[in-house]
Amino acid sequence: MPRQPVYEQVIDDVTASIRSGTLKPGDKLPSITELCEQYRASATPIRLALRILDERGWIEVHQGKGSFVAQSPPA
Amino acid sequence: MPRQPVYEQVIDDVTASIRSGTLKPGDKLPSITELCEQYRASATPIRLALRILDERGWIEVHQGKGSFVAQSPPA
DNA sequence: CCACATTTGTCCGTATGTATC
DNA sequence: AGATACATACGGACAAATGTG
Numbered sequence: 001m002p003r004q005p006v007y008e009q010v011i012d013d014v015t016a017s018i019r020s021g022t023l024k025p026g027d028k029l030p031s032i033t034e035l036c037e038q039y040r041a042s043a044t045p046i047r048l049a050l051r052i053l054d055e056r057g058w059i060e061v062h063q064g065k066g067s068f069v070a071q072s073p074p075a
Numbered sequence: 076m077p078r079q080p081v082y083e084q085v086i087d088d089v090t091a092s093i094r095s096g097t098l099k100p101g102d103k104l105p106s107i108t109e110l111c112e113q114y115r116a117s118a119t120p121i122r123l124a125l126r127i128l129d130e131r132g133w134i135e136v137h138q139g140k141g142s143f144v145a146q147s148p149p150a
Numbered sequence: 151c152c153a154c155a156t157t158t159g160t161c162c163g164t165a166t167g168t169a170t171c
Numbered sequence: 172a173g174a175t176a177c178a179t180a181c182g183g184a185c186a187a188a189t190g191t192g
Contacts, residue, residue, distance in 0.1 A: 002187090005160060031176060042162050047177080048126075055130045063177045064169030080179060106157060117181050122158085138158045139188030 085124035
């Protein structure tokens with residue numbers, strides 16, 4: 001079993017939290033700096049995960065403000 | 076007017092080429108190394124562009140093989 | 151099977167710019 | 172003005188997949 005990349009782990013964790021209701025529409029996600037600490041990783045995989053989650057419609061990322069759960073996340 | 080980031084330029088160029096028919100489904104894109112030379116940029120923005128184009132369904136990227144225009148690109 | 155070159159994948163650290171608070 | 176937060180880009184390192192010989 002090949003181990004899962006950090007950025008995929010973040011994607012899975014966030015989508016799971018949204019699906020389960022732990023994260024609700026409009027909720028603010030931890031900052032990149034905080035996510036780096038949580039996952040003990042650099043900003044590279046964290047930022048990649050957030051960008052992909054944004055592309056897929058799970059979150060909205062706003063410069064200077066932060067990342068927020070989308071109002072209508074995918075099923 | 077803020078100038079356009081390199082990765083957005085790549086995205087625009089590739090989507091335009093696909094839309095115009097210059098690039099057809101199944102066609103192989105230049106390698107990352109070649110795109111770096113063409114745009115006189117590092118791999119970072121090139122990779123980002125390819126990843127986003129993949130997420131949006133324009134291309135398919137395969138490790139060890141290359142990037143190929145999707146069989147059914149978006150409208 | 152092995153060796154090698156090519157190509158993409160993942161991640162790190164760093165620097166600088168832009169937006170928000 | 173300063174602090175916080177995200178954006179873009181560079182260079183480098185090592186891993187993994189592919190194709191060829």
